[in-house]
Amino acid sequence: MNTSHPLQQLAQNLLGKSLHELEPEETHVLEQIRQRRPISRDAADASDEESTFGERLSDTVAAVGGSWTFIICFSLTMLGWMLLNTDVLSHFGLAFDPYPYIFLNLMLSTLAAIQAPIIMMSQNRQAAKDRLAARLDFEVNLRAELEIMRLHEKIDQKILQRLDQILERLPERRSEP
Template sequence: MARSPRLDAPLGRGTPLGRGTTRQRPTSRDRFGRFTEWVARAMGTPTFLVLLSLFCVLWIIWNTMTPENWRFDAAANGFTALTLMLSLQASYAAPLILLAQNRQDDRDRVQIEQDRQRAERNLADTEYLAREIVALRMSLEERNSQTVTRDVLRQELKALLAELEDTDAKAASGPAPTAPSREDHS
């Protein structure tokens, strides 16, 4: 007998429906993307700049101060090997930094879309709540206009009492003279 899926856990987490699903290892593309981001982050630090400057200074000192037979890059040629190494480093650094920026742009695009959807939901919820508040106010106003308060009831009763007293006073003063009708003359 198959168990029904648990509603308190997402699919793939202890549910029979998620038995076959396992967490996949990151693809090589994702691994390379994370590597490019690491390189971009590392190259953008003051530590990297200090180390690169220290490396160049040591290179130049070594190739100018050491004995002639220990030097591997001649100062007379303008430190050609150092120039080539720095050019190689720059030629790899630029595309790696661009790849990292593209990945960040993709994440930002997804985040912006999620923010836009969240803002739309919030706006729809706010409009719904505003309509509900207006409906509640209208029903309360309608209910209040139909509700008779003590003061309104007292005023109505006083007006009716005054009207009855007027009619009683007129009736007590006697019948009002009436004009003779045609039947009386015939």
């Protein structure tokens, strides 16, 4: 087995795998270890770097449409529409959408038909963000675990060196009267 490639050596020493057996996340972690660079990244920032205008728009629509402010304003608008068409304008014979508010129902149906897929797009994007966050967490956890293993190995080597030094001195002390 050729272990001349630095990543191959790290893969074999730390994970007990050859380079071609590694998952992409494992390769990324080993490359960062080799380059002595930090691996942690903010999932929200990483996701925002890759997002399109439409994805950001769907997030905004979902955030606004799922707020109490929207619900209260929308309820007040509907109440105002109904009062305007039932009491105020009908008094003058100018009601453009009298009871049973057919035009209002059409507008609500249209709003629901447009808003539902946009909210679903935002939910899909949130799921993608969650998967990215999980992948980044896995990379950080793997890096931490591998670094701990490397530290254990260094400490074990130091302990063995110290034991060798102690054992070298022991026969000298035993031979002294």
